[in-house]
Amino acid sequence: MTEPVIEMEGISKSFPGVRALSDVSFDVRPGEVQALVGENGAGKSTLIKILSGVYHADAGTVRMHGKAVHFTHPVDSLKSGIAVIYQEFSLLPERTVAQNLFLGREPRGRFGLIDTARMRRETRDVLALFAAAGRIDPDQTVGSLDVATQQVVEIAKAVSTGARVIVMDEPTAALNEAECEELFETVDTLRERGVAIIYISHRMREITRLADRVTVLKDGEIAARFDDLPPPDAIVRAMVGRDIADFYAPPATEAEIGAPVLTVRGAGNDRLDGIDLDVRAGEIVGLAGIQGAGRVALAMALFGHAPFTHGEVTLDGAPVAFKTPREAIRGGIGLLPGDRKSEGLVLMQSVRDNGMLTSRAFAPLWGRAKRNRHTDETAMDGLLDAMEIRAASYDQEIRGLSGGNQQKAIVARWLSMRPRLLIFIEPTRGIDVNAKAGIYHLMRDLARDGAGILMISSDLPEVIGAADRILVMQNGKIAAEFPHGATEPQIMHAATGETEVAA
Amino acid sequence: MTDGADMQTARRLRLPQINPVWVLLAVLIGAIIFMNPGFTQPTGYMNFLKRAAPLAILAAGQVYVITSGGFDLSVGSLITLVVVGASMLTNNDPAATYWVVPLMLGMGLGVGLLNGLIVCFLRVPSLIATLGMMITLTGLAFMWSGGAPRGYLPDTFRFFGRELIRDVPLVRFIPISVIVLLVVVGLLAWLMHRTNLGRQVHAIGDNPVAAGLAGVPVNRVRITAFMLSGLSGAIAGILLGGFAGVSTDVGSGYELQAITAAVLGGAQLLGGRGSVPAAVGGALALTAIFTLLNFLGLPQPVRQVVQGLILIAAVALAMHRRQQTGT
Numbered sequence: 001m002t003e004p005v006i007e008m009e010g011i012s013k014s015f016p017g018v019r020a021l022s023d024v025s026f027d028v029r030p031g032e033v034q035a036l037v038g039e040n041g042a043g044k045s046t047l048i049k050i051l052s053g054v055y056h057a058d059a060g061t062v063r064m065h066g067k068a069v070h071f072t073h074p075v076d077s078l079k080s081g082i083a084v085i086y087q088e089f090s091l092l093p094e095r096t097v098a099q100n101l102f103l104g105r106e107p108r109g110r111f112g113l114i115d116t117a118r119m120r121r122e123t124r125d126v127l128a129l130f131a132a133a134g135r136i137d138p139d140q141t142v143g144s145l146d147v148a149t150q151q152v153v154e155i156a157k158a159v160s161t162g163a164r165v166i167v168m169d170e171p172t173a174a175l176n177e178a179e180c181e182e183l184f185e186t187v188d189t190l191r192e193r194g195v196a197i198i199y200i201s202h203r204m205r206e207i208t209r210l211a212d213r214v215t216v217l218k219d220g221e222i223a224a225r226f227d228d229l230p231p232p233d234a235i236v237r238a239m240v241g242r243d244i245a246d247f248y249a250p251p252a253t254e255a256e257i258g259a260p261v262l263t264v265r266g267a268g269n270d271r272l273d274g275i276d277l278d279v280r281a282g283e284i285v286g287l288a289g290i291q292g293a294g295r296v297a298l299a300m301a302l303f304g305h306a307p308f309t310h311g312e313v314t315l316d317g318a319p320v321a322f323k324t325p326r327e328a329i330r331g332g333i334g335l336l337p338g339d340r341k342s343e344g345l346v347l348m349q350s351v352r353d354n355g356m357l358t359s360r361a362f363a364p365l366w367g368r369a370k371r372n373r374h375t376d377e378t379a380m381d382g383l384l385d386a387m388e389i390r391a392a393s394y395d396q397e398i399r400g401l402s403g404g405n406q407q408k409a410i411v412a413r414w415l416s417m418r419p420r421l422l423i424f425i426e427p428t429r430g431i432d433v434n435a436k437a438g439i440y441h442l443m444r445d446l447a448r449d450g451a452g453i454l455m456i457s458s459d460l461p462e463v464i465g466a467a468d469r470i471l472v473m474q475n476g477k478i479a480a481e482f483p484h485g486a487t488e489p490q491i492m493h494a495a496t497g498e499t500e501v502a503a
Numbered sequence: 504m505t506d507g508a509d510m511q512t513a514r515r516l517r518l519p520q521i522n523p524v525w526v527l528l529a530v531l532i533g534a535i536i537f538m539n540p541g542f543t544q545p546t547g548y549m550n551f552l553k554r555a556a557p558l559a560i561l562a563a564g565q566v567y568v569i570t571s572g573g574f575d576l577s578v579g580s581l582i583t584l585v586v587v588g589a590s591m592l593t594n595n596d597p598a599a600t601y602w603v604v605p606l607m608l609g610m611g612l613g614v615g616l617l618n619g620l621i622v623c624f625l626r627v628p629s630l631i632a633t634l635g636m637m638i639t640l641t642g643l644a645f646m647w648s649g650g651a652p653r654g655y656l657p658d659t660f661r662f663f664g665r666e667l668i669r670d671v672p673l674v675r676f677i678p679i680s681v682i683v684l685l686v687v688v689g690l691l692a693w694l695m696h697r698t699n700l701g702r703q704v705h706a707i708g709d710n711p712v713a714a715g716l717a718g719v720p721v722n723r724v725r726i727t728a729f730m731l732s733g734l735s736g737a738i739a740g741i742l743l744g745g746f747a748g749v750s751t752d753v754g755s756g757y758e759l760q761a762i763t764a765a766v767l768g769g770a771q772l773l774g775g776r777g778s779v780p781a782a783v784g785g786a787l788a789l790t791a792i793f794t795l796l797n798f799l800g801l802p803q804p805v806r807q808v809v810q811g812l813i814l815i816a817a818v819a820l821a822m823h824r825r826q827q828t829g830t
Contacts, residue, residue, distance in 0.1 A: 305716065329718040343716055346709040348775040353702055360699040361718040365727065369702045413717065 002029045003066065005196045006051065006082070006165055011060035013046055020046040021220045024060070028165065028196040033187060035207045036200045038217035038239055039432035044200050047217070048167050051198075052077045052084050083158035084167040089150055091157075093143030098123040100142050101157050126160045127152075129193075131185050148179035155186060159195075166190060167198040172206060173430065176291040176458065177492075184209055202239075202433060204232040205461060240433050247437050248465035249444030251484045256282040257468070259317075261452035262302070262421050267311025271297035272476045275311065279421060279452035284443055286467025287456045289495045294476035295456045296338065299423045302454075303335045304328040316420055329358065334414035338425035338456070340403065344410050347399040351391050354398045355380045355412040362417075375416035383412040387442070404435025411442055422446060423454045428462060440466045460488050524768045524784040531791035538798050545675045553746075555790035556684040557582075557739035559783045561757055562764035563691045564735025566782040567728040569765050570695075572708035572774030573622060573629030575729060577636035578736035578761060580644065581614050582754025585740030587644040590656050590749040600659035608737045614640065615733025619726030629729075637758065644751055656744050664745015680742045687738055691731065692779040704728050708774020756807075763814045764789050772818060789813070 004027035013021040021043045028034040038044050049055040051062060053071025061068050064080060071077040074084075091100050098119045099106075107122070109115030123138040132152040142150055151171060158166050168187075172180045187210055190197055201207060207214060208229060216224040216238040224238035236247070258281035267275045272294050279285050287295045300306045302313070304322030313320050315331055322328035325335070337343035345354055356375065363372030370377050384394055387408040391401055398406055407427065414422055424443065428436040443466065447453050457463050463470055464486060472480040472494040480494035532542075541547045561578055568575040585607045592606070593599040614636065621632040658665075663683060667676045695701035703724045706714040715721045740754065747753050766772060767788055768781030792813070796806055 303716075325716055326718050326720060335716065337713070337716055342710070343713050346706045346713055346775070348709045348771070349702075349705055353705070356702070357706055357714070357717045357719065360702055361714075361720065363699050365698070365700040365703070365724070366694070367699050369697055369699050372699070 002031070004029045005065060007063040007066075008047070008051065009061050009063070011047065011050060011057045011062075013050060013055060013058050019220055021050075021057075024217070024220070024222055026215055026222075028198055030164070030196050031191055031194045032212040033191055033197045033199050033210045035211035035214045036198055036217065037202060037207060037214060037235060038223070039202070039434060042217040042239075043220040044217055045169070046220075048084060048169065048198070048200070051167070052082055078161065078163075081162060081164040082167070083161065083163035083165070084169065085151070085154050085158065085171060086169050089154050091142045091150060091154060094141055096139050096141055097127075097136055097145075097153055098138040100153060101126065101160050103157075105161075122160070123156075126156045129159065129189050130156065131182050147174045148176075148182065151175070151183065152186065155190070159190070159193075163195065165196045165198065167200070169200045170202075171199075172201065172203065178290070180206070203459075204235065207235065208232055236433060240437075247433075247440070249441045252282050252284070252444075252447060252468045256448060258282050258450065260314075261316060262454075263312075263314045264302070264308075265312045267301070267308040267313060268476070269297075269301055269306065269309040271306070272301060272308070274477055275301075275308075277471070277478065279454055281450045281452055282447050283469065284447050284453040284455055284467050286463035286470040287454060287473060288460065288463045288470055288491050289473035289479075291458070293473040293495065295473050296425060297476065298473065299335060299425055299454065299456055302328070302421075303333055303423060326361075329417065329419075330362065332420035333423065334358075334417060334419035334421070335423040336407070336410050336414065336425060336427060338429065340406055340410070340430075345398055345406060348397055350395045351384065351389065351398045351401065351409050352377060352380055352394040354406075354409045355384060355394075355416070358413050359416045374418075380412065380416060383415055384409065387412060388438070402431070402435070403429075404431035404438070407431055407435070407439060408442075411439070415446070419451060421452045421454065423456070425456045426458060427455060428457075428459065436462075460491060463491070464488065522769050522778070522781045522784070524781050524788060527767070528784050528788045528791065531788055531795065535791060535794055535798070538795070549674065549676060549678055549681065551790065551794065552681045552684065552787075553678040554794075555787050556678075556680040557742045558757065558760055558764060558790060559684055559786040560687050560735050560742070561739045561761040562768070562782040562786040563688050563779050564732040565758075565761040566765040566768065566770050566777045566779055567691070567695065567704055568629070568732045569762070569770045569772065570708045570774055570777030571704045571725050571728040572711065573725070573728070574633060574762065575615075575618065575732040575736075576630065576633040576758045577614060577618060577640060578732060578739070579754040579756060579758035580637045580640035581611060581733060581736035582740035582743055582757055583751060584640045584644045584647075584754075585610065585737050586656075586744040586747075586749055586753045587648045587751060589660055589741070589744055591647055593657050593660055595655070595657060597657040597659040600657060600662075603660065604663075604741060607741060608734060611733040611735075611737025611740075612730050613733070614736070615730035616726060618733065619722075619729035622729070623722040623725055633758075641751070641755075648751065650751075656749060660741075661745040664742040666745075680745065683738065683742060687735065688779065688783050691735070694731075695777075695779045700724065700727060705775060705777070708771075708777075710775075759814070760789060760810065761786070763810060763817065766814065766817045766821065769821070771821070 007027040009025045011021055011024045024047060036044050046055065050057045052074050053076050054074055069080065101123050102119050107115045107118045120138045127133040127136055130152050132149055135149060142153060171183060175183060187197060199210060211229055214226040214230065214235055215222065216235060218239060260278045260280045262279040264275050264277040275298060289295050297306065301308045304324045304327050307323050320331050322331060359372050359374035360369060381394055389405045389408050391405060398409060427439050443453050455467060468484050470482040470486055470491060471478050472491055474495055482490060536542050565575055589603050589607055592603045618633055618636055621627050622629045663679050666679045669676045671677050703719050706719055707721050707724050711721055743753055764785035765777065765782040767785030768778055770777035770782060792809060793806055796809060
């Protein structure tokens with residue numbers, strides 16, 4: 001067995017009032033992928049920041065190739081061959097790919113001028129390692145590349161600086177299905193080249209696909225260490241500290257499903273065509289498909305944000321044609337947007353104000369903010385309590401909360417309106433495992449109370465686990481329908497449309 | 504967004520406790536008293552409040568527009584239009600006041616409505632829309648008066664800006680304008696901080712997309728904010744008509760003073776956060792600074808230099824604080 005390239009031993013770190021890490025030991029060897037998993041706040045980022053010299057450990061040692069090192073600045077660790085790829089890239093969007101790769105260490109030619117030809121050539125050589133190479137021109141500006149390709153450039157930059165250790169912090173957060181697969185191949189390439197990779201993620205599928213070893217952090221301590229790839233359940237159990245038999249709520253029974261809440265017949269607009277859809281009371285309908293298949297367009301059409309131009313829609317049996325979200329909400333539809341920060345939250349306002357936003361929007365403008373016909377501050381606090389939102393106070397600005405707690409506040413917003421149909425778009429994106437389970441159970445409780453739920457998600461295991469029925473969209477149409485229990489390959493097949501007649 | 508000590512940031516991001524504008528105001532008042540002990544007498548502070556009243560009312564209206572994510576540059580020229588228009592319409596007839604005052608208030612609401620409609624439906628950024636309105640209204644005031652406004656308003660009209668209630672216990676007298684100030688600010692503060700309107704003004708300034716998807720009638724709220732600003736401009740104009748003469752530059756510069764006052768009070772430029780009492784505090788602080796400069800015998804241009812620097816400093820400070828709390 002090869003010697004570890006990095007060994008961290010007995011690392012402890014406290015911040016005022018918080019013990020972020022206590023006695024954590026961790027190592028990574030050349031040519032392996034060591035997955036570092038844990039919930040938000042478990043200490044993963046702190047550990048990485050100590051490794052890269054952003055923070056200094058209160059106790060413990062970091063050794064590289066067996067020698068103790070003390071990085072005082074990220075530049076030190078970079079020079080020693082440790083590259084950290086954060087979710088926000090460090091690339092300059094207005095510069096070309098080659099210029100970014102060689103930023104600050106441009107090769108010099110005659111008269112001290114930059115040798116652009118060599119720069120281009122070496123850029124091509126490095127990029128040739130990756131599947132995406134064909135799509136990237138060294139002279140292209142980075143800003144003109146999509147997120148996935150930018151990530152490849154970021155990784156290529158790390159490789160070109162001779163990094164022996166590459167840390168990836170939730171690298172798939174902004175990627176779609178196909179892009180994820182490409183990233184996995186990139187990681188495989190790096191592993192074959194003997195790079196040590198520390199891979200941070202919550203997603204079990206990625207970990208089981210990539211990891212050689214797994215370290216689980218919980219509350220700043222090592223909760224488990226697996227030298228072989230364990231079954232996903234074991235990892236989740238270590239992360240959450242409880243069993244996950246009830247991770248997804250049980251599916252609806254026949255008796256729980258009632259009359260259709262929503263019916264759509266032959267509806268469409270410029271993005272959608274021939275949509276036929278039923279959502280019944282008590283039922284969670286999952287909507288799967290690749291990016292751009294029209295899932296969000298369908299949600300926004302139902303919600304009146306980008307309405308259908310033709311077709312028939314009924315809500316609780318009555319024909320409706322909502323032209324604005326306001327009409328849709330009044331009619332009994334709620335929607336949790338996919339991008340919490342830009343579409344869901346008013347970040348500078350308090351947790352309670354975020355929860356009461358919609359109920360206030362439907363109360364008289366001049367009426368008192370404390371109380372309206374849907375809810376009041378006491379009832380809202382009760383809802384927030386019931387959802388176990390962790391906040392110092394509900395008067396606190398919501399931007400200080402974790403993603404899961406923010407999402408729960410938006411759920412509370414809709415609960416107070418008692419909608420007939422609630423549409424969730426990417427309900428658990430960027431939130432931790434415990435909070436995810438909470439959201440799934442909330443959806444189920446809502447359905448049991450008689451609402452219809454439409455859930456759009458790019459996380460296939462989530463659609464499979466949480467939905468009673470799965471619709472697969474493709475090219476603005478509903479391409480297939482599966483009952484609870486469908487498998488990933490079946491759904492992927494339908495989503496990418498490699499079957500059946502081309503219409 | 505993986506780790507980061509949640510509770511720690513939570514503590515730092517708690518809503519602001521004491522607004523620095525009150526500290527600033529206390530220091531300035533202290534300096535005024537030091538230079539002029541007479542300020543502690545009712546004639547001192549009541550006259551100060553009377554002089555500050557139009558700006559304070561204007562700032563209380565402006566903070567609605569700023570919190571909703573816009574600017575209202577048209578209020579200064581609206582003041583001019585109100586003063587000029589009132590002098591033309593009353594035409595020295597004391598009885599005309601009873602219909603001219605409501606008409607002027609209606610005109611303020613109308614200008615605000617127009618501003619709001621232009622911003623919401625023609626999609627003109629508020630800075631440009633209200634700048635255009637400012638120029639238009641100044642031109643209208645000139646046209647209306649034929650370039651030579653009549654020199655007076657009837658006493659019945661000047662009552663609001665000039666008269667006092669005498670023989671009041673404790674303070675001896677109260678100017679009518681101070682009563683107007685208290686009533687208007689009280690109402691605007693209540694609307695902003697206790698009603699659905701106020702919470703929604705905050706929401707649309709914070710994130711109009713999220714507010715719209717949550718069902719907030721974004722346009723209606725935005726137009727209402729502009730109308731309240733217009734109304735506050737008309738009220739400020741009526742007060743100013745009482746103590747300044749009739750001229751075509753009576754309101755000029757007030758729009759920027761109002762914005763400065765609101766920002767001094769901690770209103771977030773580009774929206775999402777703003778307080779009516781703090782904006783009024785900002786207006787009082789600005790007036791106190793002008794008073795001090797007056798005591799020091801500094802001429803008008805110096806006032807402008809100082810006001811400009813204060814606006815820049817206040818925004819720079821706000822940006823600095825925002826960076827530290829990590830937006």
